[in-house]
Amino acid sequence: MNQSKRYLDIVRDLRDMIRQENIRPGDRIPSERELAETLQVGRSTIREALRSLELLGLIETRRGEGTFLADHRNNMLVEVLSTFILQDNQSQKDVQETRQIHELAAIQTICNNKATSQMAVWEGFRIRLSDEENGFQREDFVRELMVLSGNRLSLKIWVILHQYSGNPYNGTVSTPEKERLLNILAAIGQQQTDKAVNEFKTWSDWLLKERLRDDS
Amino acid sequence: MNQSKRYLDIVRDLRDMIRQENIRPGDRIPSERELAETLQVGRSTIREALRSLELLGLIETRRGEGTFLADHRNNMLVEVLSTFILQDNQSQKDVQETRQIHELAAIQTICNNKATSQMAVWEGFRIRLSDEENGFQREDFVRELMVLSGNRLSLKIWVILHQYSGNPYNGTVSTPEKERLLNILAAIGQQQTDKAVNEFKTWSDWLLKERLRDDS
DNA sequence: TTTTGAAAGTGGTCTGACCACTCATATTGA
DNA sequence: TCAATATGAGTGGTCAGACCACTTTCAAAA
Structure with a gap:
């Protein structure tokens, strides 16, 4: 009826x-x-x-x-939901935290997999880092991590959160950062999962703190 | 334009x-x-x-x-999406993986925080687990983890992914599971982060495998 | 006072009309 | 002959207006 x-x-x-x-x-x-x-x-x-x-x-x-x-690989579901979900309290902290959760999970997955941990792209990053001339885009590195983790949903969520975070990885690395990143890359290459995860977390947290200081 | x-x-x-x-x-x-x-x-x-x-x-x-x-209880979303998207094994895998990422991050956060790791609610779960009469709802436990992690965004994402996953924690625990859960609860209470995380992952993976077997 | 029923307001649907855009085809011009 | 151009068919995007089915409200009737 x-x-x-x-x-x-x-x-x-x-x-x-x-x-x-x-x-x-x-x-x-x-x-x-x-x-x-x-x-x-x-x-x-x-x-x-x-x-x-x-x-x-x-x-x-x-x-x-x-x-x-549609090829559901690029679906806007997450985006739409986020814009609605994030409406109430713009808890930047939650966004940052959640973004990092995905990043840490990605680097962990990559380390635990021999194929992804030994990829030539990491060597490429190492070279670009050592090259004084070459500006190293932080975001390229992190995005590569997310992509190579192989989880497309996680990647999609990350992209959104990354935008919401105000592109925390925007810019090129400073000299003191290079060593940090080389450490992370080394840990990845040797599949030292815990070390890679911790080093990355340290770097990410440090970066965030820097950014907060710059804003104020 | x-x-x-x-x-x-x-x-x-x-x-x-x-x-x-x-x-x-x-x-x-x-x-x-x-x-x-x-x-x-x-x-x-x-x-x-x-x-x-x-x-x-x-x-x-x-x-x-x-x-x-609407109250966010509507599950039409899940129904529609599952019939359209989730036919793809890779997507299904991504959803499960991403959901677990959030769960593991939650339990880690809880363990690392003295206040949340010592909450009375865990003792309550222990008692309910020991009580033969009482049916222990898996979902209650996991949801509690997500809530107490304090990250509301992560919680909301989890709720969605949980529905997508076909409510993997639906049902009550079986006898062999009880020991596993007691181990997890013990690890939380003692703030043994790694152990808690690993035990939880083992349990979660095992549960998923069971579920796949039941379906076929 | 209680019941009834008409009116107003709301979502659900259909129709027909344009507009803006893409693409394949025909036409034109060299 | 071949390239550039114009055209027309087809498609999604949008609008206005018309009913329908349903709920609520409230005044009139019992």
Whole structure:
């Protein structure tokens, strides 16, 4: 009777359609008008369903082209949720802490895995650090850690938190920092997990303190 | 130039409005027509934004009554996402991993803090575990960990991931589990951080494996 | 006083109309 | 012939207006 929320049915129908026709990420799904015709509902109802799925990052729409099943690797779910979740108390401390949680977990994962701990990219960082000329971007290093940890969700969350943190790794390393970073890189290469984690934490905490001092 | 997606702006506007006017969960937000008038957009655009937020479980609409800010208990989000996203093993793995990252960080924080590690609530868990009659809900324990870690952002992320994970801690502990948990509780009480973390990880991993076996 | 029912307000849906944009194709110009 | 251009079909983005179904309110009727 009161089956309110027809757009929810549409969401279901879409899911089934995607399943049945084996539509894969990146593929195009029928146009809004076509779906409205097929499912016998108004176009606005179709759009409500599609917009919902879009906000969830499940589909992607391109004006003039069509609607596509999204590669959920880049979904905005986390972003949307964060903007809502972080509304009340802008507890910067929580954000910083949580960001670091993900970073430490990443470096731990990397150390515990022989393949990732021995990657050439670390040697590359070492060289760039030793090169006096070359400005070493902190963020490149940390982002590499997050990427190589292999956890895409964690990476996505980190990116958001990193932005919220006011890009704490922005800028190039100072001379006293270089030694610290070389230590971390060495620990990674030798799979000394605890040492790498601790050194990183020390560096990260120190950096944060510096930044606070600069602001005031 | 024209940034498409007006409804995304609406989402932002709504967030700001909710924040500014201090609208709390359960409170009513302006009607669709009112919002359309205020924000100078068509009602259908407003609806697209609202429907998106509804699917996320952030608002709740009742025909004839209005739209309300939701309590964060809605699990439609989980249902929809699990049917769309979680088919992918890698994603599933990422979610589980990320959830555990937050849990391990929480238990570590608790152990490192004398106040939280000595709280009476742990003694309460010990008693409940020893009591044969009393069914011990795993989830109560883990949620307590997350809450007492003091990081509200981490807690909120965890709640979401926990739902995504298919409530891995659902149910009561079996007899062989009790010893494991008692060990964890003991380690917490004695502030043996590493031990607590490792024991917890072992338990969590074991639980996950059990669950996978049950499913197949 | 209690009951009833009409009115106002709200979300749910549909229709039809434009607009802005993309892309494939036809047309034009060299 | 070939390249540049114009055009038209198709698509998502948005709007306005119209009903419908439902809830609440409150004044009129019993």
